[in-house]
Amino acid sequence: IVKKKIIILIHSSFSAILVGLSGSCVLIPCRFSYPENGKTYTEFKGIWFKGNEESTVYHTDASNIIDSFKGRTSLNGDLGKNDCSLKISSLSSSDAGSFIFRTEIKDLANIMEKMMEKTLDILSTICVSSPETPENPNVSVEEEVTSGKPVTATCAVSHSCPSDLPKVTWSHDGKQSSPSQPQNHGQWKLTSYSLTFTPSREDHNKHLSCTAEFKGKTVTDYKTLKVKCKSAIIYYCFSRLLKHYNQAFEL
DSSP, rough: OOOOOOOEEEOOSOOOOOOTTTEEEEEEEEOOOOOTTTTTOOEEEEEEEETTTTTTEEEEEEEGOOOGGGGTTEEESOOOOOOOOOESSSOOOOOEEEEEEEOOOOOOOHHHHHHTTTTOOOOOOEEEEOOOOOOOOEEEESEEEETTTTTEEEEEEESTTTOOEEEHHHOOSSOOOOOOOOEEETEEEEEEEEEEEEEOOGTTTTTTEEEETTTTTTEEEEOOEEOOOOGGHHHHHHHHHHHHHHHHHHO
């Protein structure tokens, strides 16, 4: 008796346009299900195609992958746990297009033979576009800070690749914390960086900037600091203000 092998094309977890930054990576989320009928299956073969079934971008047997994707794709999930998510590294604009997943499950043929014989349905495709310029970060800090009192600012950075975080720098000295765990933000991941610093009167009306560097591409955001004096030094601040006023008046 020859056992047939059933080929099933599976839904990705959503059908949408994913955006990955050129030079970075993108993660295509994907989950699948199949009728287990009380049995456990342990042998899975995962295959990802680009555009059609002639261009294999990921295969359990790496020799089947087309040259332009060799060494750049990997399964981010475990097929045995129904996770078929694909990671594509070193993105370029030529990677844009539709991607389709297919799995082959050993011994499932006996159960599915009558139901799926000669059936091949493409349920979902995903397009990946690759912009050349990353999104600007977003700096948050209190609208008004107090001289001599520590304050914490945050810088939220959007990216498509949690394993390849950008390099983030601040324009002000202070204690920087480790980046937060990436949070889902639509199709992008959102990572927050924080800076705790003590403003001084010299910081008034100066920019607090956060710069994110992605593979040589740099983007920046800033907020203008508004620094007020603590009550203990109000007199000093007022004296300086009065001095500047008198100088201006003399002119």
